[in-house]
Amino acid sequence: MKRESRELVYSTEYDLSEYKHVLTANKYRQLYDTLKFEKWHWNEPSSASRETLSLVHTEEYLNDFLNAKVTDQTQRAEVPIDNRIVQAAMTATQGTILAAELALKHGVASNLSGGFHHAFADHAEGFCFLNDTAIAIRYLRKKAPNLKVLVVDLDVHQGNGTAYILRSDKKSFTFSMHEKDNYPKKEKGSFDVELASHLGDTEYLKILDKSLETVKKKFLPELIFFIAGVDVYKDDALGGLGLTFDGIAERDRRVRAFLPDVPIAVLPAGGYARKIQDTVALHAQTIRILHGSLR
Numbered sequence: 001m002k003r004e005s006r007e008l009v010y011s012t013e014y015d016l017s018e019y020k021h022v023l024t025a026n027k028y029r030q031l032y033d034t035l036k037f038e039k040w041h042w043n044e045p046s047s048a049s050r051e052t053l054s055l056v057h058t059e060e061y062l063n064d065f066l067n068a069k070v071t072d073q074t075q076r077a078e079v080p081i082d083n084r085i086v087q088a089a090m091t092a093t094q095g096t097i098l099a100a101e102l103a104l105k106h107g108v109a110s111n112l113s114g115g116f117h118h119a120f121a122d123h124a125e126g127f128c129f130l131n132d133t134a135i136a137i138r139y140l141r142k143k144a145p146n147l148k149v150l151v152v153d154l155d156v157h158q159g160n161g162t163a164y165i166l167r168s169d170k171k172s173f174t175f176s177m178h179e180k181d182n183y184p185k186k187e188k189g190s191f192d193v194e195l196a197s198h199l200g201d202t203e204y205l206k207i208l209d210k211s212l213e214t215v216k217k218k219f220l221p222e223l224i225f226f227i228a229g230v231d232v233y234k235d236d237a238l239g240g241l242g243l244t245f246d247g248i249a250e251r252d253r254r255v256r257a258f259l260p261d262v263p264i265a266v267l268p269a270g271g272y273a274r275k276i277q278d279t280v281a282l283h284a285q286t287i288r289i290l291h292g293s294l295r
């Protein structure tokens with residue numbers, strides 16, 4: 001299957017521009033504004049149902065979350081919760097499911113939100129309320145019970161929630177490559193690679209090449225989720241690595257070239273550059289490269 005599709009997923013529900021207090025909450029809208037004049041095919045997700053969310057999340061947590069209650073479990077997201085934020089997270093989750101379905105059909109698809117890899121089954125964490133990736137995997141398994149799924153998580157922070165949720169899932173494989181001395185408290189995934197702070201392009205790419213070779217030997221997926229956080233950028237406020245725009249483009253080309261016949265769903269995840277336009281440009285660059293419109 002060629003990865004040549006133009007399928008992108010976006011909803012105006014993602015637009016949290018009015019939340020000036022939430023770190024880079026307006027990057028989703030700005031990413032859409034950057035891409036909307038290019039030749040993409042836009043898909044609009046509905047909102048994920050409670051039934052869908054409960055494929056991963058506990059009833060107790062969903063009672064708090066869906067009612068936007070401030071509790072220990074919801075507050076660990078470290079962003080204020082209200083009905084609008086709840087709606088955005090539920091729509092982004094359905095968007096990730098939709099992107100995965102489109103990827104299976106067309107080879108590649110990207111959601112303009114999602115990759116909330118710090119969310120656990122019973123609590124929020126690190127800006128993440130719902131673990132959209134784990135939910136999408138369980139959702140797809142209703143139709144394809146044996147679907148083998150690989151999560152390639154190259155956000156600067158470890159995908160701790162995803163690793164924890166999928167730990168006993170023999171048909172999933174979580175690969176996370178992240179900064180060692182940074183948030184969060186690490187959970188053991190299928191294959192974790194820890195990076196020294198301040199690592200630059202050349203060293204990073206060398207380690208990535210080697211790691212992808214290892215992943216290939218351990219697991220052969222039928223679908224890949226790429227958690228494409230751009231907080232590996234050298235000017236990121238929450239990341240300590242030293243990658244440049246070109247280095248991140250090379251990272252994304254490696255992922256595109258990796259198992260090229262396997263469908264891939266792309267999720268933005270983190271990105272907190274000191275200049276928001278850098279974050280937006282990096283997320284747009286990832287999408288263009290993964291879809292083959294930028295070589």
Ligand SMILES: [Zn+2]
Binds near residue numbers: 157229270
């Ligand atoms: Zn991150």
